Amino acid sequence: MADLTESRIEAQSATRPAKRIKWDQIGDHAILIAGALLMLVPVFMIFASSSWDDITLHREGLQFGFSDDMANNYNAALFEYGGFTDSVNGVTMLANSLILGIGFAIGKIIVGMMAAYAIVYFRLKFATLAFWMIFTTLLLPLEVRILPSYEVITWMNLGNTYTGLIVPLIASATATFFFRQFFMSVPEELIEAARIDGAGPVKFFIDILVPLSQTMIAAMFIIMFVFGWNQYLWPTLITTDESLFTLVRGIRQIMQAYADGSSTPEYGEAAALAIIAMTPPVLVVVFFQSWFVKGLTESDK
Amino acid sequence: MKRAAFGQIGFPILLLIPQLVIIAIFFYWPAGYAIQSSFYLQDPFGFGSTYVGLENYSRLTTSRTYLSSFWFTVIFTTLVTFFSLAIALLLAVKADKVIRGAKTYRTLLMWVYAIAPPVAGLMGVMLFDQSRGNITQVLANFGYDYRLGVNYWDTAAAMITVSIWKQIPVNFIFFLSGLQAIPKSVREAALIDNASGTSRFWDITFPLLAPTGFFLLIINITYALFDTFGIVDTIVKGEPGNNPMTLVYRVFVDGFRGGDLGGSSAQSVVLMVLVLILTVVQFRFLERRIHYT
Numbered sequence: 001m002a003d004l005t006e007s008r009i010e011a012q013s014a015t016r017p018a019k020r021i022k023w024d025q026i027g028d029h030a031i032l033i034a035g036a037l038l039m040l041v042p043v044f045m046i047f048a049s050s051s052w053d054d055i056t057l058h059r060e061g062l063q064f065g066f067s068d069d070m071a072n073n074y075n076a077a078l079f080e081y082g083g084f085t086d087s088v089n090g091v092t093m094l095a096n097s098l099i100l101g102i103g104f105a106i107g108k109i110i111v112g113m114m115a116a117y118a119i120v121y122f123r124l125k126f127a128t129l130a131f132w133m134i135f136t137t138l139l140l141p142l143e144v145r146i147l148p149s150y151e152v153i154t155w156m157n158l159g160n161t162y163t164g165l166i167v168p169l170i171a172s173a174t175a176t177f178f179f180r181q182f183f184m185s186v187p188e189e190l191i192e193a194a195r196i197d198g199a200g201p202v203k204f205f206i207d208i209l210v211p212l213s214q215t216m217i218a219a220m221f222i223i224m225f226v227f228g229w230n231q232y233l234w235p236t237l238i239t240t241d242e243s244l245f246t247l248v249r250g251i252r253q254i255m256q257a258y259a260d261g262s263s264t265p266e267y268g269e270a271a272a273l274a275i276i277a278m279t280p281p282v283l284v285v286v287f288f289q290s291w292f293v294k295g296l297t298e299s300d301k
Numbered sequence: 302m303k304r305a306a307f308g309q310i311g312f313p314i315l316l317l318i319p320q321l322v323i324i325a326i327f328f329y330w331p332a333g334y335a336i337q338s339s340f341y342l343q344d345p346f347g348f349g350s351t352y353v354g355l356e357n358y359s360r361l362t363t364s365r366t367y368l369s370s371f372w373f374t375v376i377f378t379t380l381v382t383f384f385s386l387a388i389a390l391l392l393a394v395k396a397d398k399v400i401r402g403a404k405t406y407r408t409l410l411m412w413v414y415a416i417a418p419p420v421a422g423l424m425g426v427m428l429f430d431q432s433r434g435n436i437t438q439v440l441a442n443f444g445y446d447y448r449l450g451v452n453y454w455d456t457a458a459a460m461i462t463v464s465i466w467k468q469i470p471v472n473f474i475f476f477l478s479g480l481q482a483i484p485k486s487v488r489e490a491a492l493i494d495n496a497s498g499t500s501r502f503w504d505i506t507f508p509l510l511a512p513t514g515f516f517l518l519i520i521n522i523t524y525a526l527f528d529t530f531g532i533v534d535t536i537v538k539g540e541p542g543n544n545p546m547t548l549v550y551r552v553f554v555d556g557f558r559g560g561d562l563g564g565s566s567a568q569s570v571v572l573m574v575l576v577l578i579l580t581v582v583q584f585r586f587l588e589r590r591i592h593y594t
């Protein structure tokens with residue numbers, strides 16, 4: 001990458017007069033800045049608005065500047081109990097979102113790695129069939145089979161449980177497929193050497209394959225955490241008990257309060273809740289950017 | 302499978318069991334159940350169901366509301382896919398070109414990926430709100446009376462705008478990594494042969510990006526069909542009424558609000574077939590791509 005850009009600098013300065021490059025570059029930067037603003041401004045407005053009182057927001061819409069109600073709104077969003085049964089506040093929802101995001105990511109990685117290991121590293125006639133059975137699940141997203149999935153969960157009495165919330169989401173093969181691709185690319189010599197040294201399948205997996213997959217695991221964790229955290233439809237159906245609401249699920253309650261329109265909606269609190277709901281996944285993606293990009297571009301292909 | 306694979310039988314089966322059990326219970330069972338229920342008519346009071354053959358499907362083809370959702374989904378998917386791909390491609394090409402600040406731009410353009418669709422929808426509702434939305438006010442200055450949730454196409458415009466905004470980062474990341482995978486030698490050869498940036502883009506870069514573009518096309522269609530659920534639901538505030546609806550949203554509304562298990566299942570099966578077609582197209586294309594390169 002570094003030598004690529006360097007050579008491009010050389011190539012460009014060699015073929016073009018200095019002045020044109022400058023104008024070109026200004027144009028490029030202008031487009032990129034416009035794009036960055038398109039992404040930033042709406043979120044910034046929500047953030048700025050989370051510092052205003054409901055009445056201002058109700059009268060004038062989202063704000064660009066900051067006011068002094070920030071502590072109030074975040075306090076309300078995090079600690080004030082709301083909903084129909086008054087049994088949920090922002091902290092509970094934050095905890096539930098974390099449980100869903102982390103539980104889903106870990107569950108998916110463990111189940112996926114185990115299955116991928118069995119498919120790639122064992123002489124098993126049944127492996128091809130298993131692979132196709134698992135692979136088929138990539139075809140139909142949960143949204144397509146949502147009503148029957150819900151019936152199955154209800155029938156199993158798993159409504160309003162963390163198991164019912166997390167496990168059905170694991171029933172797709174993205175992680176298995178991703179680790180399968182990676183294991184296939186691991187050099188053959190490794191397993192040969194391990195076998196000569198007398199390592200069995202468990203030892204090989206734990207001492208060699210897992211340490212080798214660290215980057216892949218990290219990349220997958222980030223993608224899956226964000227995916228789990230941002231789930232909406234499934235938590236909406238499966239959790240009717242407010243103490244199990246996630247932050248993203250909580251957004252639906254806000255929207256319904258708007259639709260009722262009986263009193264001045266708590267805009268400031270809603271904006272604060274939106275900011276709280278987006279902060280953890282955004283931070284994860286920004287800070288672990290290179291892993292995240294790697295996981296995304298390599299898992300979908 | 303590796304050449305020097307292990308010979309055990311019991312252990313790998315043990316490893317496969319969790320995955321297979323989960324997909325059997327939470328994938329194959331519901332999917333089979335959906336296909337089965339699509340041939341039955343559920344008694345509204347819960348007293349069993351009767352086999353009706355293809356009636357649930359034929360009901361769909363004559364239902365005015367379903368057909369209107371179908372056409373709306375076609376328009377919605379086309380617009381969301383086209384604009385999010387086009388904007389992302391432009392930004393990726395520029396981000397690949399600039400030398401200074403490339404990393405900062407990358408971060409600024411991709412972080413929205415992490416925002417949940419319903420949170421994006423909530424932002425859309427606040428910006429497009431009928432009386433105090435900032436965008437509504439801007440439009441009012443131009444003399445346009447924008448009415449979210451009242452006017453069908455006004456509501457549709459908000460859904461489409463938010464969905465495009467939310468999808469730009471994914472497309473940007475893939476286009477940028479596709480661009481960076483173009484070999485240095487190709488770029489240099491192109492630079493020597495042709496000084497015009499525009500024609501270099503259309504003759505060299507664009508064809509080389511085509512596989513990424515095609516892959517993204519499928520990803521974007523899938524996104525517009527399924528992942529926009531949260532955006533649609535928040536923008537109609539959970540009360541669809543006469544507002545535009547995507548097909549997935551209608552599966553939810555008819556199944557859970559209308560209690561029409563058979564009809565909803567038939568809709569699910571229609572969507573399954575749609576996804577299958579998309580996948581087959583994708584595979585055929587990938588096959589060809591491997592064949593020629």
